Amino acid sequence: MKLNIAVLPGDGIGPEVTKQAKKVLEAVAHQFNHTFIFKEALVGAVAIDKTGEPFPQETMDLCLNTDAVLFGAIGDPKYDNDPSAKVRPEQGLLKMRKDLGLFTNIRPVKAFEQLLDKSPLKKEIIKGADLTIYRELTGGIYFGEKKISEDGKTASDLGEYSAYEIERIAHAAFKAAQVRRKKLTLVDKANVLESSRLWRKVVTEIAKEYKDVELHYLFVDNAAMQMILNPTQFDVILTDNLFGDIISDEASVIGGSIGLLASASVGEKHAVFEPIHGSYPQATGKGIANPIASILSAAMLLEHFDLHEEAAVIHKAVNKSLELKISTPDILPDSKITTSKVGDFIADYI
Amino acid sequence: MKLNIAVLPGDGIGPEVTKQAKKVLEAVAHQFNHTFIFKEALVGAVAIDKTGEPFPQETMDLCLNTDAVLFGAIGDPKYDNDPSAKVRPEQGLLKMRKDLGLFTNIRPVKAFEQLLDKSPLKKEIIKGADLTIYRELTGGIYFGEKKISEDGKTASDLGEYSAYEIERIAHAAFKAAQVRRKKLTLVDKANVLESSRLWRKVVTEIAKEYKDVELHYLFVDNAAMQMILNPTQFDVILTDNLFGDIISDEASVIGGSIGLLASASVGEKHAVFEPIHGSYPQATGKGIANPIASILSAAMLLEHFDLHEEAAVIHKAVNKSLELKISTPDILPDSKITTSKVGDFIADYI
Ligand SMILES: CC(C)[C@H](C(=O)O)[C@@H](O)C(=O)O
Numbered sequence: 242m243k244l245n246i247a248v249l250p251g252d253g254i255g256p257e258v259t260k261q262a263k264k265v266l267e268a269v270a271h272q273f274n275h276t277f278i279f280k281e282a283l284v285g286a287v288a289i290d291k292t293g294e295p296f297p298q299e300t301m302d303l304c305l306n307t308d309a310v311l312f313g314a315i316g317d318p319k320y321d322n323d324p325s326a327k328v329r330p331e332q333g334l335l336k337m338r339k340d341l342g343l344f345t346n347i348r349p350v351k352a353f354e355q356l357l358d359k360s361p362l363k364k365e366i367i368k369g370a371d372l373t374i375y376r377e378l379t380g381g382i383y384f385g386e387k388k389i390s391e392d393g394k395t396a397s398d399l400g401e402y403s404a405y406e407i408e409r410i411a412h413a414a415f416k417a418a419q420v421r422r423k424k425l426t427l428v429d430k431a432n433v434l435e436s437s438r439l440w441r442k443v444v445t446e447i448a449k450e451y452k453d454v455e456l457h458y459l460f461v462d463n464a465a466m467q468m469i470l471n472p473t474q475f476d477v478i479l480t481d482n483l484f485g486d487i488i489s490d491e492a493s494v495i496g497g498s499i500g501l502l503a504s505a506s507v508g509e510k511h512a513v514f515e516p517i518h519g520s521y522p523q524a525t526g527k528g529i530a531n532p533i534a535s536i537l538s539a540a541m542l543l544e545h546f547d548l549h550e551e552a553a554v555i556h557k558a559v560n561k562s563l564e565l566k567i568s569t570p571d572i573l574p575d576s577k578i579t580t581s582k583v584g585d586f587i588a589d590y591i
Numbered sequence: 592m593k594l595n596i597a598v599l600p601g602d603g604i605g606p607e608v609t610k611q612a613k614k615v616l617e618a619v620a621h622q623f624n625h626t627f628i629f630k631e632a633l634v635g636a637v638a639i640d641k642t643g644e645p646f647p648q649e650t651m652d653l654c655l656n657t658d659a660v661l662f663g664a665i666g667d668p669k670y671d672n673d674p675s676a677k678v679r680p681e682q683g684l685l686k687m688r689k690d691l692g693l694f695t696n697i698r699p700v701k702a703f704e705q706l707l708d709k710s711p712l713k714k715e716i717i718k719g720a721d722l723t724i725y726r727e728l729t730g731g732i733y734f735g736e737k738k739i740s741e742d743g744k745t746a747s748d749l750g751e752y753s754a755y756e757i758e759r760i761a762h763a764a765f766k767a768a769q770v771r772r773k774k775l776t777l778v779d780k781a782n783v784l785e786s787s788r789l790w791r792k793v794v795t796e797i798a799k800e801y802k803d804v805e806l807h808y809l810f811v812d813n814a815a816m817q818m819i820l821n822p823t824q825f826d827v828i829l830t831d832n833l834f835g836d837i838i839s840d841e842a843s844v845i846g847g848s849i850g851l852l853a854s855a856s857v858g859e860k861h862a863v864f865e866p867i868h869g870s871y872p873q874a875t876g877k878g879i880a881n882p883i884a885s886i887l888s889a890a891m892l893l894e895h896f897d898l899h900e901e902a903a904v905i906h907k908a909v910n911k912s913l914e915l916k917i918s919t920p921d922i923l924p925d926s927k928i929t930t931s932k933v934g935d936f937i938a939d940y941i
């Protein structure tokens with residue numbers, strides 16, 4: 242298979258980890274006789290610094306004309322506490338999601354057998370946990386109208402959803418549940434929010450087309466608690482943009498390190514694969530960033546093109562690295578093994 | 592001291608636990624020579640059933656004319672999955688908060704020494720955790736304009752904050768931090784939400800008046816993760832209505848049971864004291880509900896009137912009950928000890 246892959250390393254540790262994912266994809270290409278053609282482009286703070294825009298047109302054009310995007314991370318502390326900054330790196334990420342129509346964000350969370358001890362949760366709580374979060378990614382309060390009054394004393398964000406936006410991701414989530422453990426939990430705040438009540442209505446309706454899937458409802462506050470009390474109860478979680486952001490970061494504690502969690506953001510035409518973690522600026526350039534989240538994102542990319550065997554090989558190699566403790570310090574506290582060493586091992590193993 | 596206390600038992604286990612809190616307050620009155628006069632009123636599903644309103648005028652009048660309100664819990668499953676229900680029990684709670692002007696919700700979370708083993712989190716993670724969440728309670732997306740389009744296909748909620756709303760709770764939170772460990776963490780989503788950027792601006796400004804308090808900023812997704820990875824890093828958390836709802840339920844796992852967590856909702860003129868937990872309908876009438884959250888809410892009520900010694904005695908009695916394992920099954924799995932037995936013990940001890 243021939244695939245054109247756009248690589249958007251972004252900020253902080255983004256470039257370091259993406260490099261390893263690329264290395265691994267090259268090993269897969271070599272081993273399975275595929276042709277993967279990589280082209281790089283700017284995004285995030287580094288794009289602002291060079292072009293004034295967090296998601297320049299050139300980057301957009303590249304993304305539109307490739308089969309898939311491998312994304313690093315974005316964000317720079319110099320923008321975080323400056324509420325008045327007109328341009329912020331996050332806008333690049335949000336613009337990319339919106340303009341490429343990436344409405345379904347898929348975030349799998351699993352307790353790795355080798356890392357059961359690493360989680361802040363007790364072993365017996367997380368053992369066997371295996372869930373996937375379907376987070377809506379191009380709607381809700383992230384993209385609703387934002388207002389600030391003239392005197393700067395009142396600010397607002399509109400959280401809006403249409404039935405159509407809910408339907409398309411709901412179908413994706415139900416289909417995922419069908420090939421998993423056939424349980425779908427809708428997380429919302431329907432006791433307070435009108436938009437959540439629409440989610441409940443639409444999803445309840447769609448559930449009739451997926452009679453083999455059991456539908457559960459959970460208020461987001463309770464979900465935030467249940468995720469820790471009993472994570473194995475979850476199979477597929479379906480939720481909106483904001484709740485998905487919070488719940489998926491929270492769920493990352495199950496895996497023992499956020500440095501292990503991959504994600505796919507998929508639309509009708511385009512797909513972006515990225516680690517869940519951010520740009521982690523304190524770690525930049527130190528070789529301590531865990532590349533596994535980015536590497537597993539590459540595996541999700543392969544899955545997306547039905548290259549299941551290839552994806553499975555990556556998973557096997559990752560497991561092997563964990564087993565042999567070829568790991569960065571987030572997993573192995575005093576480890577001297579660097580980001581690129583982990584990447585090398587995984588690529589070589591393949 | 593003479594106090595008029597309105598008692599609003601509400602739904603589900605609300606009446607059972609509130610009864611114990613009242614019992615404990617009566618013991619305190621007796622022991623310390625206070626006069627507490629209790630008057631009951633309807634709220635929640637039970638109020639809807641009897642009057643058609645979740646927060647009837649009569650209840651409102653009682654609350655307006657008492658010194659404090661002791662609140663149980665509200666919510667009934669018959670309303671949860673009915674997005675079309677015009678009247679819902681939660682509206683009673685929200686109306687009460689709004690009409691009584693209870694803008695500051697205080698939720699203390701502590702790892703009880705006797706219960707370190709009960710948490711899904713590892714002992715070494717929670718040991719020493721002692722934080723208080725200041726959640727804004729009468730603004731934000733809970734109370735912003737709600738819309739549903741005529742064809743029912745689009746729904747929205749407006750998340751709005753004014754500088755004034757932020758200022759008044761921020762002052763309360765900074766003052767609390769001053770008499771605690773002098774650290775305040777603002778939890779928001781300022782990289783996406785305009786209203787969060789206003790929170791950051793206003794709180795940063797107010798921080799200048801509290802130079803002895805260290806101000807930290809944390810995005811809510813990261814906060815949801817940090818709460819589990821390292822809860823002892825937090826002292827006072829300040830956040831908006833929606834994020835506070837999620838983060839405080841999540842934080843409840845630290846204590847080992849949500850049945851232990853109390854809260855105070857305070858405004859200029861009125862104050863309501865209630866457990867964090869909901870109406871827990873599955874447990875209703877079984878005598879398995881933990882009354883401690885409600886009892887500790889009563890202790891917060893006493894604190895509110897500067898009855899520190901009295902509050903301390905309640906805490907001591909609660910600790911004793913935990914030590915002697917006079918506990919409901921949420922804490923002691925096979926316990927046959929009922930809600931009212933726990934209340935009896937604590938009242939007798941006082
Ligand atoms: C960087 C930020 C805008 C982004 C989000 O909130 O979606 C991130 O937290 C994520 O989850 O991908």
Ligand SMILES: CC(C)[C@H](C(=O)O)[C@@H](O)C(=O)O
Pocket residue numbers: 432433462666681684836
């Ligand atoms: C019942 C519900 C409306 C309420 C809220 O979301 O505020 C509850 O979850 C709480 O936290 O007190």
